[in-house]
Amino acid sequence: xxxxxxxxxxxxxxxxxxxxxxxxxxxxxxxxxxxxxxxxxxxxxxxxxxxxxxxxxxxxxxxxxxxxxxxxxxxxxxxxxxxxxxxxxxxxxxxxxxxxxxxxxxxxxxxxxxxxxxxxxxxxxxxxxxxxxxxxxxxxxxxxxxxxxxxxxxxxxxxxxxxxxxxxxxxxxxxxxxxxxxxxxxxxxxxxxxxxxxxxxxxxxxxxxxxxxxxxxxxxxxxxxxxxxxxxxxxxxxxxxxxxxxxxxxxxxxxxxxxxxxxxxxxxxxxxxxxxxxxxxxxxxxxxxxxxxxxxxxxxxxxxxxxxxxxxxxxxxxxxxxxxxxxxxxxxxxxxxxxxxxxxxxxxxxxxxxxxxxxxxxxxxxxxxxxxxxxxxxxxxxxxxxxxxxxxxxxxxxxxxxxxxxxxxxxxxxxxxxxxxxxxxxxxxxxxxxxxxxxxxxxxxxxxxxxxxxxxxxxxxxxxxxxxxxxxxxxxxxxxxxxxxxxxxxxxxxxxxxxxxxxxxxxxxxxxxxxxxxxxxxxxxxxxxxxxxxxxxxxxxxxxxxxxxxxxxxxxxxxxxxxxxxxxxxxxxxxxxxx
Amino acid sequence: xxxxxxxxxxxxxxxxxxxxxxxxxxxxxxxxxxxxxxxxxxxxxxxxxxxxxxxxxxxxxxxxxxxxxxxxxxxxxxxxxxxxxxxxxxxxxxxxxxxxxxxxxxxxxxxxxxxxxxxxxxxxxxxxxxxxxxxxxxxxxxxxxxxxxxxxxxxxxxxxxxxxxxxxxxxxxxxxxxxxxxxxxxxxxxxxxxxxxxxxxxxxxxxxxxxxxxxxxxxxxxxxxxxxxxxxx
Numbered sequence: 102x103x104x105x106x107x108x109x110x111x112x113x114x115x116x117x118x119x120x121x122x123x124x125x126x127x128x129x130x131x132x133x134x135x136x137x138x139x140x141x142x143x144x145x146x147x148x149x150x151x152x153x154x155x156x157x158x159x160x161x162x163x164x165x166x167x168x169x170x171x172x173x174x175x176x177x178x179x180x181x182x183x184x185x186x187x188x189x190x191x192x193x194x195x196x197x198x199x200x201x202x203x204x205x206x207x208x209x210x211x212x213x214x215x216x217x218x219x220x221x222x223x224x225x226x227x228x229x230x231x232x233x234x235x236x237x238x239x240x241x242x243x244x245x246x247x248x249x250x251x252x253x254x255x256x257x258x259x260x261x262x263x264x265x266x267x268x269x270x271x272x273x274x275x276x277x278x279x280x281x282x283x284x285x286x287x288x289x290x291x292x293x294x295x296x297x298x299x300x301x302x303x304x305x306x307x308x309x310x311x312x313x314x315x316x317x318x319x320x321x322x323x324x325x326x327x328x329x330x331x332x333x334x335x336x337x338x339x340x341x342x343x344x345x346x347x348x349x350x351x352x353x354x355x356x357x358x359x360x361x362x363x364x365x366x367x368x369x370x371x372x373x374x375x376x377x378x379x380x381x382x383x384x385x386x387x388x389x390x391x392x393x394x395x396x397x398x399x400x401x402x403x404x405x406x407x408x409x410x411x412x413x414x415x416x417x418x419x420x421x422x423x424x425x426x427x428x429x430x431x432x433x434x435x436x437x438x439x440x441x442x443x444x445x446x447x448x449x450x451x452x453x454x455x456x457x458x459x460x461x462x463x464x465x466x467x468x469x470x471x472x473x474x475x476x477x478x479x480x481x482x483x484x485x486x487x488x489x490x491x492x493x494x495x496x497x498x499x500x501x502x503x504x505x506x507x508x509x510x511x512x513x514x515x516x517x518x519x520x521x522x523x524x525x526x527x528x529x530x531x532x533x534x535x536x537x538x539x540x541x542x543x544x545x546x547x548x549x550x551x552x553x554x555x556x557x558x559x560x561x562x563x564x565x566x567x568x569x570x571x572x573x574x575x576x577x578x579x580x581x582x583x584x585x586x587x588x589x590x591x592x593x594x595x596x597x598x599x600x601x602x603x604x605x606x607x608x609x610x611x612x613x614x615x616x617x618x619x620x621x622x623x624x625x626x627x628x629x630x631x632x633x634x635x636x637x638x639x640x641x642x643x644x645x646x647x648x649x650x651x652x653x654x655x656x657x658x659x660x661x662x663x664x665x666x667x668x669x670x671x672x673x674x675x676x677x678x679x680x
Numbered sequence: 681x682x683x684x685x686x687x688x689x690x691x692x693x694x695x696x697x698x699x700x701x702x703x704x705x706x707x708x709x710x711x712x713x714x715x716x717x718x719x720x721x722x723x724x725x726x727x728x729x730x731x732x733x734x735x736x737x738x739x740x741x742x743x744x745x746x747x748x749x750x751x752x753x754x755x756x757x758x759x760x761x762x763x764x765x766x767x768x769x770x771x772x773x774x775x776x777x778x779x780x781x782x783x784x785x786x787x788x789x790x791x792x793x794x795x796x797x798x799x800x801x802x803x804x805x806x807x808x809x810x811x812x813x814x815x816x817x818x819x820x821x822x823x824x825x826x827x828x829x830x831x832x833x834x835x836x837x838x839x840x841x842x843x844x845x846x847x848x849x850x851x852x853x854x855x856x857x858x859x860x861x862x863x864x865x866x867x868x869x870x871x872x873x874x875x876x877x878x879x880x881x882x883x884x885x886x887x888x889x890x891x892x893x894x895x896x897x898x899x900x901x902x903x904x905x906x907x908x909x910x911x912x913x
Contacts, residue, residue: 212707213706218705285724315728316728319729319731326857327736327739327853330849334824336849336852338739338850343825344845344846349739627709
């Protein structure tokens with residue numbers, strides 16, 4: 102009835118959606134709609150990812166062979182520095198929460214919006230301000246500190262460091278705003294019946310992430326501020342020439358930056374749980390264990406920063422303790438991996454593109470996690486520290502974990518975001534290219550590192566030439582896969598098949614209770630939640646079945662369709678009938 | 681999650697929408713939900729404030745632990761009398777801001793405005809005293825960082841002690857950032873006083889006053905820790 106009213110209020114027959122409602126540029130820039138803010142983040146982050154990715158390609162090209170060179174050593178230092186800073190602080194940290202979290206979280210918990218929509222918009226502007234400062238840093242001088250800004254080198258560099266650390270200070274606030282907003286939203290905005298044990302696991306992942314964002318980000322903020330003061334006033338906190346302590350900087354930096362890797366990976370875990378459950382048609386195995394292991398990782402993540410500093414000269418006792426606590430992180434991570442695999446066991450696995458990314462994630466993240474344990478071992482790390490092994494490990498976790506999950510999630514929610522389907526065949530090809538390209542690029546780096554190739558080097562000895570060449574070729578395969586994704590994503594925006602309301606036959610609210618393209622207010626009526634997020638056996642409305650009252654079954658639901666293969670047409674939204 | 685929509689719930693939501701109070705934003709179901717959300721959000725923000733200062737406290741602890749004598753000497757040059765007066769001023773301002781919440785809950789507009797304005801005056805007083813303290817140090821060449829060059833009796837001997845500059849760097853950075861928070865708080869309190877005067881708040885809705893009060897208390901609490909660490913210990 103409401104749907105009909107909405108439709109009638111439109112001049113044409115199309116139902117009102119968030120995309121055809123308030124469409125001018127000004128209305129986009131001042132929108133408080135979490136879905137539009139998510140899209141604004143998506144576009145900005147895609148630009149950052151493209152630029153930082155091209156910088157990575159430049160680094161790989163430079164390292165292709167010992168005699169081949171496309172840039173000077175100083176340009177090389179700046180290139181890998183900007184690649185690291187942009188990817189870490191301006192891309193991966195905000196990526197999943199700001200894009201998919203913003204778009205999906207309120208839909209999944211049955212809310213009209215996040216708790217503080219204005220703060221949400223502010224976070225995007227703060228992020229853009231951080232981006233502007235980054236550009237300024239590039240314009241005013243050379244930045245060659247690496248993404249870690251270790252003192253004393255960084256405190257003796259020029260003004261570029263001031264602007265760059267300022268950019269990180271500012272964009273940190275965007276991260277804090279998002280985290281704060283999500284925690285309050287999850288606590289206070291859940292639909293009736295949406296108990297904590299019925300929260301989709303993506304929401305649990307975002308919750309754990311938000312805790313880390315709120316607790317860790319202020320520390321990097323003040324650290325960057327102190328670094329700026331060190332440069333401008335020479336306050337002598339970090340620079341040994343002034344009596345300061347460079348190790349203190351490392352402690353402060355890693356107190357944020359280690360938890361920050363959990364900011365990057367925890368929401369990816371959340372996406373994985375959604376993908377694996379939906380595409381295995383199976384209740385997730387060990388719901389509580391997955392949910393609480395995210396929180397456990399968030400908490401343990403604050404106690405391991407010292408494992409980045411085994412060779413810094415910190416006390417041996419603290420190195421041992423940090424090493425032991427680092428092993429502990431393996432437990433909740435392992436719990437997740439086993440639960441995901443158990444979920445697929447005897448499930449009806451449907452190998453669509455998002456699921457391919459989920460399977461890639463399991464493979465890549467396991468390598469990333471196990472190499473993480475290896476470098477967490479005190480004795481091994483002394484050998485592997487500052488080699489390509491660490492570079493390989495980091496990329497297996499961040500790119501192979503976080504970015505792959507983001508890609509899977511983008512494919513999964515693409516129909517809901519844009520109302521269009523992407524080309525499934527091209528999607529599968531791209532997923533294959535990314536998987537192969539990624540492994541060729543970074544597995545060779547694990548080997549290189551174990552043979553002693555140090556990171557951040559501009560030149561290297563001949564015996565590493567072959568592996569560097571393979572790694573560079575892999576990076577081209579990886580890039581071709583990613584450009585293919587960009588290509589068919591843009592294509593689908595204009596020519597893609599119109600998406601149905603629930604193309605994956607998923608059972609969470611954003612698919613079952615929200616129109617193909619969501620209404621500006623998300624739900625036409627407040628949903629009442631009566632089952633868990635992965636209770637497919639109770640989801641009559643998804644697989645046909647009678648349902649009751651206002652269930653959105655498509656009416657074609659016979660008992661046969663209940664056991665139908667995943668292609669079974671999911672329920673059509675009522676709006677379509679009136680259209 | 682379900683797909684059922686309970687007709688009853690929907691109805692009740694709709695009716696509330698028809699005549700909801702002006703302060704209620706559309707995405708909240710009730711005023712209580714909105715108030716609880718705002719308060720939880722503010723508490724989370726206050727946690728980030730504490731963590732922001734925590735790194736400074738750690739820096740203080742580290743350098744003090746390494747150079748206890750230098751810190752004792754440098755600390756003794758701070759004026760504990762002015763520091764105590766400032767502590768009392770800030771504590772009183774916390775009382776007045778708490779009173780303003782008490783009065784708005786009783787719907788007493790005039791007294792709310794008066795308590796907010798007294799908070800503003802006390803906060804201003806704090807900054808004035810802080811200004812004189814800073815000036816007294818600058819006169820003797822006690823600057824943060826590189827410019828540190830103590831002159832005059834009672835200060836010259838500091839130049840010979842290593843790590844005294846670190847104490848003053850930490851002192852200026854901590855009290856400076858705290859001072860910035862005081863200035864922001866004054867802006868907020870002034871704005872609240874203006875809005876209260878305009879009649880925006882009542883016993884039904886006074887969330888911004890309450891949140892400003894919470895913020896002001898954290899500014900106060902941080903000073904409660906800064907004062908003994910820098911002046912007394």
